[in-house]
Amino acid sequence: MVGIGYDIHRLAKGESLVLGGVRFDTDFGTVAHSDGDVLLHSIMDAILGAAAMGDIGEHFPDTDPKFKNANSIELLQDVCHSIEQKNLKIINIDATLILEKPKIKNYKKQMEINIANACGIDTSKVNVKATTNEMIGAVGRSEGVAAMSVCQLANISE
Numbered sequence: 273m274v275g276i277g278y279d280i281h282r283l284a285k286g287e288s289l290v291l292g293g294v295r296f297d298t299d300f301g302t303v304a305h306s307d308g309d310v311l312l313h314s315i316m317d318a319i320l321g322a323a324a325m326g327d328i329g330e331h332f333p334d335t336d337p338k339f340k341n342a343n344s345i346e347l348l349q350d351v352c353h354s355i356e357q358k359n360l361k362i363i364n365i366d367a368t369l370i371l372e373k374p375k376i377k378n379y380k381k382q383m384e385i386n387i388a389n390a391c392g393i394d395t396s397k398v399n400v401k402a403t404t405n406e407m408i409g410a411v412g413r414s415e416g417v418a419a420m421s422v423c424q425l426a427n428i429s430e
Contacts, residue, residue: 275321292383
């Protein structure tokens with residue numbers, strides 16, 4: 273079973289920036305109901321898609337006050353617990369951040385560790401990479417940050 277995920281958030285001065293569970297020291301961040309972690313949001317959607325369990329908007333609606341400023345690591349843990357209840361396990365996660373800045377090279381390994389720990393899997397099953405949008409469009413003008421992910425699941429009983 274394979275699922276894909278995508279998320280995008282606007283960037284604004286004075287907001288916090290969290291990517292892959294890592295808080296960046298920047299003067300800008302995502303405008304969001306939760307912590308705005310686009311990387312984890314895309315991963316959750318990929319996992320939920322592979323499990324045919326809908327999307328994060330259904331599980332964690334931005335209209336519900338209990339998810340205001342929610343920690344996306346905790347939401348990812350909930351998603352992983354949900355798929356375990358369906359006897360599913362993660363085979364691998366491959367995710368791409370799309371942003372002009374900041375550069376994530378020095379944070380990539382920590383992001384992979386955070387994701388693996390939240391999912392209860394080995395870090396060898398998680399890959400995080402980044403690319404720019406070559407200064408094209410809103411993401412290229414640093415008005416937003418996006419992420420896309422793929423996740424493969426297997427049935428534990430097979």
